[in-house]
Amino acid sequence: MTVYLNHVEIKGHVAFCTVCICCLPCPGLPAMGNLIKVLGKDLENCPHFFLDFENAQPTEAETAVWNQVSAVLEEAHGILAELQSYNGAGQEIREAIQNPNDLQLQEKAWNAVCPLVAKLKRFYEFSLRLENALRSLLEALTSPPYAPMQHLEREQALAKQFAEILHFTLSFDELKMTNPAIQNDFSYYRRTISRNRLNNQQLEAENEVNNEMANRMSLFYAEATPMLKTLSNATTKFVSENKTLPIEDTTDCLSTMACVCRVMLETPEYRCRFTNTDTMLFCMRVMVGVIILYDHVHPVGAFAKTSKIDMKGCIKVLKEQPSNSVEGLLNTYCILSTPKVIKHKANPFISAVD
Template sequence: MGNLLKVLTRDIDNAGNFFLDFENAQPTQPETAVWEEVNQVLKEARVVLDDLQTYKGAGEEIRQAIQRPGAPGVQERAWSAVVPLVSKLKTFYEFSQKLESGLRILLDVLTSSSSSPTQQLEQKQALARQFAHILHFTLRFDELKMTTPAIQNDFSYYRRTISRLRINNPTADAGCEVNNELANRMSLFYASATPMLKTLSDATSKFVSDNPDVPIENTTDCLSTMASVCKVMLETPEYRSRFTSEETVLFCLRVMVGVIILYDHVHPHGAFVKTSNIDMKGCIKLLKEQPPISVEGLLNALRYTTKHLNDEATSKQIKNLLQPN
């Protein structure tokens, strides 16, 4: 526990003892089974991000189909272009359920012990690192989704086409990989500005309600401790200098924002009240000190996906800090 406490109290004399090693922490023998199970999810997460980053959409084919509805072959070309893209969107949607499962596995391990959250995180650094990677993926996926309007355009066209087919033949979608029922569920998922973050927020809230024997403080303290560690590591030169790349800085910022949002969803009073275990003013100021292009999506996540920001108990200073420029 000592190393983490020294990080949290900014003990610069102990700078060599780095706490949450997001780059290199490896599992101990007792962690291996859980680590390997979650690692399969994280491997798939990298593939999902790669696929989303290269998502081009079928915008031109759809425009032609709308503008020239009677032209020979136009509708068929649009449909042929959209179907494999919707199949990919189905893969993303199904992966959100795997991500939820991985999160719950880690929450169960990191919160169910009688040890303090501080001890849990320090003793199980490899699992804490995986928890961080899940949050990093989540924020990165949602950032990319918000800047890829083709997703909604393609999926809307697909649903409209399915609906037209079903008017004359109610079972017309039976042979489709994404039938009408699945399309409805996917539509709810993609309707959210931050679908993966909503998935994790709902999963964390459900984890708390499904485990009444685990004190809620075990979960909220775990989340607030991770937020505090990320903040201190980022603003303390002795620790920040240990990062091997600037990408780790952005990684820590995403993790910090992710745990804040989860905390805000599960803590009865949220992250923004004065009694919160998270220094929200400090976290927001730290974000705003970064290049805007790097963190605007993270600031928007705090503005629009938290639960308690607009509560009366939230100070005007914090609300003003989060006002868009």
């Protein structure tokens, strides 16, 4: 087994400890499972952790929630693959619009759009399941008697799932933002349905996507980043419905996760523990995602002086990455900025894009 020799400096005193590559509890540091505390100069204000996003496994106490969320996450890869291959029915729709009296072209466009709308319905329904999964994780990671920081220490597998939801969410929304065919297809579908209703005709496709479902899907796809908006609304709703749970418990969970990602991205000793090159992008997505959620839930937002997120540090980490890796993340944040963020004239996210 390969062993690394690390040193930790605490108030002028240097202690040496060995840390093995499998991240077993180190005898030179307090035992904290696979979550290793990183001692930094701002430890009192911003707890630093290294979280094994690649290998964390559920404990017995986590199993029930982990299984529930895992069943949802198993669908995530398929959803992304379907969205990535979504080409739309643009050609068929254009031909139908240009030749309104050609029934054959109208039927061709309709037959091309219907299976695509069924796919869009699956995406929307998955967002509802993802919302429920997020709620289960928030309940588990903020419930008494433990503080959010303790939850993240004790329940690494759930923290990893929380990160995976955010990673999926930003990946989905980046694909959606660059594919105008989604809204074009759905708009054509709705116009065709409305036109046939006026003519007292009902199409078979209405049985699958009725008017109520179509209205909800329209609101969903009208958002620039629909999945992230869903999670933001779900987090806000979770806080408002749990009156006995201090809002700080939820925001502290988010700010701690942002700090975890920042430390892993900016510290070479911790980056070298990643066995998968995609973990860097994973951490960046998660960091941006939790900052957005924090900004939506916290009364004064992520950029206030009282914020527990080191925004300058987070931006510095992002700007040090290749521009093609972070441009989409920065754009996502600017699009989903809340009014309280816009009020901050020195918004580092916006200046980073500029």
